[in-house]
Amino acid sequence: xxxxxxxxxxxxxxxxxxxxxxxxxxxxxxxxxxxxxxxxxxxxxxxxxxxxxxxxxxxxxxxxxxxxxxxxxxxxxxxxxxxxxxxxxxxxxxxxxxxxxxxxxxxxxxxxxxxxxxxxxxxxxxxxxxxxxxxxxxxxxxxxxxxxxxxxxxxxxxxxxxxxxxxxxxxxxxxxxxxxxxxxxxxxxxxxxxxxxxxxxxxxxxxxxxxxxxxxxxxxxxxxxxxxxxxxxxxxxxxxxxxxxxxxxxxxxxxxxxxxxxxxxxxxxxxxxxxxxxxxxxxxxxxxxxxxxxxxxxxxxxxxxxxxxxxxxxxxxxxxxxxxxxxxxxxxxxxxxxxxxxxxxxxxxxxxxxxxxxxxxxxxxxxxxxxxxxxxxxxxxxxxxxxxxxxxxxxxxxxxxxxxxxxxxxxxxxxxxxxxxxxxxxxxxxxxxxxxxxxxxxxxxxxxxxxxxxxxxxxxxxxxxxxxxxxxxxxxxxxxxxxxxxxxxxxxxxxxxxxxxxxxxxxxxxxxxxxxxxxxxxxxxxxxxxxxxxxxxxxxxxxx
Numbered sequence: 001x002x003x004x005x006x007x008x009x010x011x012x013x014x015x016x017x018x019x020x021x022x023x024x025x026x027x028x029x030x031x032x033x034x035x036x037x038x039x040x041x042x043x044x045x046x047x048x049x050x051x052x053x054x055x056x057x058x059x060x061x062x063x064x065x066x067x068x069x070x071x072x073x074x075x076x077x078x079x080x081x082x083x084x085x086x087x088x089x090x091x092x093x094x095x096x097x098x099x100x101x102x103x104x105x106x107x108x109x110x111x112x113x114x115x116x117x118x119x120x121x122x123x124x125x126x127x128x129x130x131x132x133x134x135x136x137x138x139x140x141x142x143x144x145x146x147x148x149x150x151x152x153x154x155x156x157x158x159x160x161x162x163x164x165x166x167x168x169x170x171x172x173x174x175x176x177x178x179x180x181x182x183x184x185x186x187x188x189x190x191x192x193x194x195x196x197x198x199x200x201x202x203x204x205x206x207x208x209x210x211x212x213x214x215x216x217x218x219x220x221x222x223x224x225x226x227x228x229x230x231x232x233x234x235x236x237x238x239x240x241x242x243x244x245x246x247x248x249x250x251x252x253x254x255x256x257x258x259x260x261x262x263x264x265x266x267x268x269x270x271x272x273x274x275x276x277x278x279x280x281x282x283x284x285x286x287x288x289x290x291x292x293x294x295x296x297x298x299x300x301x302x303x304x305x306x307x308x309x310x311x312x313x314x315x316x317x318x319x320x321x322x323x324x325x326x327x328x329x330x331x332x333x334x335x336x337x338x339x340x341x342x343x344x345x346x347x348x349x350x351x352x353x354x355x356x357x358x359x360x361x362x363x364x365x366x367x368x369x370x371x372x373x374x375x376x377x378x379x380x381x382x383x384x385x386x387x388x389x390x391x392x393x394x395x396x397x398x399x400x401x402x403x404x405x406x407x408x409x410x411x412x413x414x415x416x417x418x419x420x421x422x423x424x425x426x427x428x429x430x431x432x433x434x435x436x437x438x439x440x441x442x443x444x445x446x447x448x449x450x451x452x453x454x455x456x457x458x459x460x461x462x463x464x465x466x467x468x469x470x471x472x473x474x475x476x477x478x479x480x481x482x483x484x485x486x487x488x489x490x491x492x493x494x495x496x497x498x499x500x501x502x503x504x505x506x507x508x509x510x511x512x513x514x515x516x517x518x519x520x521x522x523x524x525x526x527x528x529x530x531x532x533x534x535x536x537x538x539x540x541x542x543x544x
Contacts (some may be wrong), residue, residue, distance in 0.1 A: 029208065032170050036212035039160050039174060040181040040219030043153040047185035047220065048227050050130050050149055057088075057138025058305070067308045069140075073301035081140070081301055082294035088139020089290025092343055093283035095132050102282065104136075104344035105129040105151035107200065108439035110179060113154060114172050114201055126155025133344030136286075140293060140304040142334035143345020145186060150346070153182030154201075173209040176201045180213045181220030188228070189405035190221040195398035200436070249370075250415045253362050253380060254422030257387035260358045261423060262430050264332050264351070265392060269438065271336035282342065289341020296334055302327055303334040306349040311385070314356040315378045317364075324361040328354055347435055351389040352406075359384020379412060386416050387423035394434020396424040461495050462488035464530035465509045465520040475518040477510060485510045486522050492531055499524040 055065030061084045062072040073081055096102070105125060113121045133148035157178025161171060176197035184193030194217045198205050275285065296303055302310045302323075310327070313319055319327075335350040363380030382403065390399035400420050404413070427434075433441070465488065468475075477483060484498050486509045498507065509520035 028166060028170060029211075032166075032173060032212045033215060035161060035164075035174055036177040036215045037219060039157045039178050040216030041223065042156050042160065043178050043181035043216070044185040044220035044223035046130070046152055046156055047149050047182050048224060050134055050145065050152065051186065051228075053131070053134040054138045054145065057135050058084075058140075061139075067306065069305045069307075070302055070309045070313075073297070073304060078298060081297040081304070082291075085140040085290040085293040085297065085304075086287065087290070088135055088141060089286035089288070089341070089343070091135055091139075092132055092286040095128070095135075096286070096342060097281075097283040099128055101128070103342050104132050104148065105155070106147040106346060106439070107150050108436045110151055110154040110175070110201060111203075111436060112440060113158070114175055121155045121158040123155050123159040126152045126159075129344060136338070136343035136345055137305055139290070140297060141289075141338045141343040141345055142293060142303050142305070142307070142331065142350065143338045143343060144306055144347055144349030144351075145345070146183070146348035147346025148344055149182045149186045150179050153178040153180075169206075169209070172202060173206075173212055176209065177213045177216035180217040183220075183402075184217040185220035185224040187402060187406060188221065188224055189402050190217045192398050192402035192405050193217040193220065195401050196395060199395045199398045200393065247415070247418065249366055250383060250418050251422055253359060253383055254387050254419040255426055256362060257355060257358055257384050257419065258391055258423040258426030258430070260328065260354055261351070261388045261391035261427050264335075264354055264388070265431060265435050265438070267332050267336045268339060268347070268435065271340035275340035285341045286343055289337050289343060292337045292341075293334060296330060300327070300330050303330050307331070307353040308349065311353050311356045314360040314381045317360065317378055317381075319357075319360065321361055321364045324357045324364070328357045328361070331357070347392060348389060351392040352385045352403075355385035355388030356381040357384070358388060379415075382412060383416055383419040387419040390420040391423040391427035392435050394424070394427075394437060396420045459492040459530070459534060460488065461486050461490045461492070461509055461522055461527075463492070464526045465522045466526070467520045468518065475508070477508060477516045477518065483508070485515065487512055487515075488520070492527060495522060495527050496524075496531070499527065 052065075058069065058072075059065050061080045062069060062076060064072050066072075109121070130148050130152040133143075133145070137143060137145060154175050155178075157174050161174050166174075179201050180193040180197035182193075183196050184190045187193075194210075194213050197213050197217070198209070202209060280288070293303070310319075314324070331350055331353050335347065338345060339347075359380040359382065360378075362384065363378070366380065385406075386400055386403040389403070390396040393399055400416055403416060465486075477485060484502055484504065484507060486495055486498065486507050488509060489512065495507075498504070505524050507522050507524075508518040509522050511517040511519050
């Protein structure tokens with residue numbers, strides 16, 4: 001035996017391990033893990049309170065706090081089906097007016113904040129947005145609870161990490177950790193929470209972000225299960241894939257669901273566009289929307305709220321074909337009216353609703369045409385849920401897992417993956433992007449086109465300018481000369497274009513309030529150096 005080799009082994013192990021431990025220490029990974037634990041707990045509690053607040057709002061008019069809103073609505077006086085959304089609209093309108101807010105927060109705000117490391121989020125905004133959304137959903141507005149709770153989780157994460165000197169990747173990771181806990185606590189779906197945070201918020205899978213996001217998601221799930229229970233959101237009947245000859249039908253269902261998803265999104269866009277063109281005080285918009293929702297609810301109480309009870313009935317084949325077709329149209333219109341009239345809420349639950357209705361109707365038709373081959377309508381309803389939601393959210397992987405965890409239906413994985421993939425692909429071919437990215441494009445942020453586009457729009461001149469030393473007499477711009485200037489809040493895209501247009505190597509940065517006062521200087525070489533470093537950091541963040 002070579003004893004000299006054994007004697008050198010401890011030293012070799014130390015030399016191997018020590019650099020890794022030093023890297024772990026300098027990256028502040030342990031700090032991030034601890035913060036993710038705190039964020040997971042805080043967001044988990046907030047998600048529980050949000051769900052309970054929805055129940056408290058619906059208690060006075062429905063008589064219960066559960067999500068069985070259809071059964072409750074069928075047992076109360078019909079006048080309440082009209083009055084409740086109107087009263088909710090009055091309250092929401094007054095709150096928006098008092099807070100001087102145009103709308104509530106949503107998932108696209110969180111994606112935008114990720115590009116600026118949480119710079120655009122505030123705790124106050126998250127809280128009032130959640131309160132308004134809870135009042136909206138509790139009074140019968142047709143929307144989902146996913147958007148508000150994701151936004152609330154992100155704002156809490158930003159508040160907990162506020163003023164901590166953390167690397168940019170840490171801030172983004174902790175923002176995603178808050179989202180993961182929100183999804184997990186709200187839907188009892190821990191794996192989906194982790195995947196959603198990576199796929200939708202971070203938009204990449206990085207190893208060093210995985211652990212803190214999982215920690216936060218786990219804590220949120222544990223708290224949710226301790227408070228509510230471990231049951232899945234939907235109870236599904238026994239099902240099985242009757243024959244592998246059904247897979248062409250599953251592929252066809254994916255295409256049908258893509259059409260429903262595209263029409264749903266175009267309806268949302270159109271309603272929002274029309275609402276923006278109508279001159280109306282902000283406090284009046286929810287009232288008008290509440291009246292419209294109330295009138296629809298008199299004939300179809302199925303559209304009220306998040307609609308989980310109705311979705312559950314679709315999984316059990318308890319609704320006739322004509323009603324499924326009617327609900328696809330009615331729920332689409334109700335959700336479009338809800339969001340366009342500035343009620344709070346998200347689009348995930350309506351997408352599940354529409355998917356279940358589409359799949360259920362498809363299954364009933366397939367069963368009548370091929371009675372010996374077609375599986376149960378409940379199976380098709382589950383597949384439709386994933387396909388429509390995946391196409392709308394632009395998140396096929398996390399949506400597939402959400403459907404698995406909401407239904408406990410892991411046995412249909414192959415069929416579900418096929419439907420979701422085809423629906424997502426057709427939606428991308430026709431529509432080009434998800435609902436969230438459409439919202440971002442409305443703000444001039446083309447985040448899905450690559451990190452360089454978001455860096456060009458979100459990084460500012462203030463990030464690389466050389467500030468004039470304090471105490472010196474500030475220089476002034478000669479107004480008689482046509483000298484181009486920059487402002488601290490101008491984007492790096494605008495700065496580089498200004499440098500290039502005039503062939504300048506240095507430009508003055510002027511005060512926002514006094515455009516003749518020079519407060520800093522911007523060098524073209526510094527702008528390019530900063531832009532290149534941001535691109536490198538983005539690449540490292542996505543692959544480390």
